[in-house]
Amino acid sequence: MAAIAAHKLQIVRMLVETAPDSALRSLELALASVGSVGGLAQVRGLVEDETSDRFVRNNILAPIVPMCAVRGPGQISFSPRVLPFLWKALKTIAPQRIEEAGAKCNPWDLEQGTPDVFGDLCGMAARGLRDAEQEAFDAARGLGGTEELIHCLEISHIVRAALPKLSEWVSRMSGERAAAARLAYRDACAIREDSGARLFDMLAAHLPDDWRILRVISAVMDRPNDRYLASSEVSSFGERVLAEIDASINLIRDFDLDKGEKLGREAAMAAQRVSLQITEFEQSVNIAKDGPWGRRLGKYKQQIAQVVELRMSTADKELGDALPTKPISILGKKGGKGVPKLTSPPDEALVRRATAILIFIEHLRPCAAQSGYGSTRGKALEKLNSRLDQYIEDVLYAARTGEGGDPALAQQYLDIAAGFIAHTRDDKTAEIVRRRAAAAIAA
Template sequence: MPALAAQKLLILRTLVETAPDAALRSLELALASAGGQGALATVRAMVEDETADRYVRNTILSPIAPLCQPRAEDLPQFPRRALALLWKALKVEAPRQVAEGAARCNPWDLDNGAPDVFNELCKMAARGLRAAERPEYAAIADMCDADELADYLDLSVIVRNALPRLSEWVSRMSGERAAAARLAYRDACAISDDAGPRMFEMLAAHLPEPWRILRVISAVMDRPNDRYLASSEVKEFGERMLADIEASIEQVRSFDLSGGEAAGREAAQAAQRIANQLTEFEQAVDVAKDGPWGKRIAKFKQAAAQAAETRMNAADKELGLALPLRPISMMGKMGGGKGVPKLEEAPDDALVRRATAALVFVEDLRPCAAQAGYGASRTKVLEKLNQRLDQYIEDSLYVARTAEGGDPQIARAYLEIAARYIAHTRDEKTAEIVRRRAVAAMAA
């Protein structure tokens, strides 16, 4: 393959430099098998250089790097391009320090603490943003609040020192760890009166679940009551978690069953998040029943349980639609009998998908049902579902074996669906037994 023309090469370089990190990783994997010569090799080398450069950039600017990635709309964030422009300016303004920082980015070096040059570069970036003398800094000011970004950079040394201990702070807070968190907060507040909340924002941005920062806030403030926290400078963190709980409740209440297994699992994850957040909130904050947040917490608990139970109770109806029955007789229908499998028509994919979503939702509530107060309801729902499935399977096996009361091939298709369903309501071992029995019935 011939070499790329200079103009095309420039276009490709621009695309590589502006590509999101995830896209760059995918491109690097795709080009891993490219030969050592030709256009693909040139592109691969370009991607590898950009990947290495971003590693250095994200290490040196790590305190603010997550703030320059896409985040939830209500969370503080800066354009991804701002981080790239900041790094571009530093490479021109301080090439020696950048080179030194790049040489010190080895993981084994970082185990002994971050080099001073990392924090020096962050300070230079903050000064550059405020002065706005270079075109890169001016471009950042055009796309976001440059002074605010500089304020976050001022906290880089404090946040960088705290990051190695952050996982310990949110996993199991001890007296010693709480003291360290308080010291970091005090140092932040010494920089400016409003720097404390910014420090928490920066730490939260590094957490897979940002709302867990409330545990660190609680340690710093010695488990405050909700009246105090709701009127403090960090009240936004509590309000944000409560808003997230409310949104998750609505997600459980209204998720679309037609989305199938993925929709059911996503809704169950939302229910688990609700349970975890409610527990976390009550452990981190001394919540009073008549406090500004206590009333909302009580309301959310009730609403979350009601939403989960409503969706669980609907599973039996969806199962009945996916595995339809016909009445044995008019008297049986009038008497409320369940009837026998209706095996004249092929399964309806849309109804099968809806029932799958409902059953997966019930299945995946297992980790949080007891904690959230609807464990007994879930047990009853599963008992009812399994009774229906057991009877349906036995009746369908009879049709598959004897061809009486329906089409054996259609019965086989429904048995496979029933096996998938019982894997959700019971376990995979039971599902395999159903499949083996279906094969044996068809061979009889």
Template sequence: MAAIAAHKLQIVRMLVETAPDSALRSLELALASVGSVGGLAQVRGLVEDETTDRFVRNNVLAPIVPMCAVRGPGQISFSPRVLPFVWKALKATAPRRVEEAAAKCNPWDLEQGTPEVFDHLCRLAAQGLRDPQQDAFDATRGLGETEELIHCLEISHIVREALPKLSEWVSRMSGERAAAARLAYRDACVIREDSGARLFDMLAAHLPEDWRILRVISAVMDRPNDRYLASSEVSSFGERVLADIDASINLIRDFDLDKGVKLSREAAMAAQRVSLQVTEFEQSVNIAKDGPWGRRLAKYKQQIAQAVELRMSTADRELSEALPTKPISILGKKGGKGVAKLSAPPDEALVRRATAILVFIEHLRPCATQSGYGSTRAKTLEKLNNRLDQYIEDVLYAARTGEGGDPALAQQYLDIAAGFIAHTRDDKTAEIVRRRAAAAIAA
């Protein structure tokens, strides 16, 4: 491929500079095997330069990077364009410091701790945003939330120092770690009285599960009671967790089986998350039964159990519709299990619904006992497995002998039943069913 003309290369450069990080990584991988000459080599050079530049930028602005994205209601967030705009402004106003940061942004320097120039550049960014005479920051100011961004940059050095300790703070808090968290909180409040809550929000943005910041808040405030916390400047953190629990309960109650296993798995993951959130809440906050959050938490614990048990109660019906049966005789009772009905092909919609509810029940295992519906889940699985065992034996007989239905249909239903039993028991049992089915068909 011939070299790209200068004006076209400039267009490519603009596209590369504005590409999301994920797209940039894909481009880098796609162009990895390109040679050293030609137009594609030029594009690869642009991509590599931009990747390197973003690596430096994201290290320098690390405290605010995860906040430049869509976050939950009430959480501090900025436009994704804040990062490139601030970085461009810093390049224009402090080019030597940016070059120094790039030189320091290597593994051996970073292992020695955060280079001072990183924090200095964040301070320069805050000063530039505050000074209307600095035109280089006009684009960033035009995105809005300027004051909040300035306040975040002002405490970025505190956040940066806390980030390496954050995983320890939320995994296993100790007296020494609690003291370090309190010190960080105090330092933030010295800069601005309202920056304590801002510090927690910035740290939460760096957590895979932001609600775990409750553990840090608890350590800083020495496990406060819910009345105090609900009326404090950090009450929004507890309110967000409770709102998330409420949303999860609604998801479990309302998810549509017709939409398949993806949504049912999300509902089960929501149940797991609620279990963890309730535990975290009770450990981090001294909950009073008649307190503002204690009453709500007790109500949610009842509601989650009721919602899950209600969904599990539909599993037997969904299974019986996906694997239809017929009465053994005309005297068979209505609702009796009967024997496998192999007169029509499986209904894909009914199979999808049954699979969805079984996947939901399967993924409740980690939280069922702790959340109070472990016994119901065990009884439900026992009932489902009894039905599946009997159904599989009936269909295997039909597959071997040709009596009671079409062997080809029997094979289809056996494969479906094996898929079901993988969720109610395990993959090993499902594989045994498939091997028995293959042997029955071959006989």
């Protein structure tokens, strides 16, 4: 491919500079095997330069990076464009400091601690945003939320120092770790009285499960009771977790089986999350049954068990619809057990619904016992497996003998039943069913 003209290369550069991080990574992978000559090599060079530049930028502005995205209600967030605009402004007013920071961004250097220049640059960004005469920061100011961004940058050095300890704080809090968390909180409040809650929000943005910040709040406040915490400046963190629990319960109650396994899995993950959030809440906060949060938490514990059990109760019907049977007569009387109805192809919509509910039940395993519906789940699986075992044996007989239905249809239904039993039992059992089906058809 010939070299790209200068004006076109400039357009490509602008596209690369404005591409999201995920798109940039995809481009880097796609161009990895490109040679060193030609237009694609030029594009690869632009992508590599931008990737390297963002690595430096994201290390320097690390405390606010995860906040420059869409976050939940009530959480501090900024436009994703804040990062490139701030970075461009810093390059304009402090190019030498940027170069100095870039030279210290090697992973082996970062392991020795954060260079002071990182904090200096965040401080420059805060002052530049506050000073209206600093035109380099006009683009960042134009995105809104400037005052909050300034406050976050002002405590970014405290957040940066806490980030290496954060995983320890939320995994296993000790007396020494609690003291370090209290010190960080005190330092943030010394800068601004309302920066304690801001510190927690910034730290939460760096957690895979942001609600685990409750553990840090608990350590700082010495496991407060729910009445105190609900009336404090950090009450929004507890309210946010309770709102998430409520939303998860509604999701489980209302998820549409017609949308298949993706929704079934999401609903089960929501149930798991509720179990973890309730446990975290009870461990982090001294809950009173009649307290403002204690009453709600008790209600949610009842509701989650009720909605999950209600959804599980529909599984047998959905399975019966996807694997239809027809009644048989015994001694001239109706009412005998049903046998597989192998007269028409499987209904994809019904199979999708059954798959969704079975996946839902399957993925409840980690939380069922703790959440109070373990026994109900066990009984549901026992009933489902009993139905599947009998159905599979009957269809295998039809596949071998041709009696009771079309062998080709029998094969299709056996494939579906094997997929179902992988969710109600395990993959090994499903594979055995598939091998038996293949042998029956071959015979």
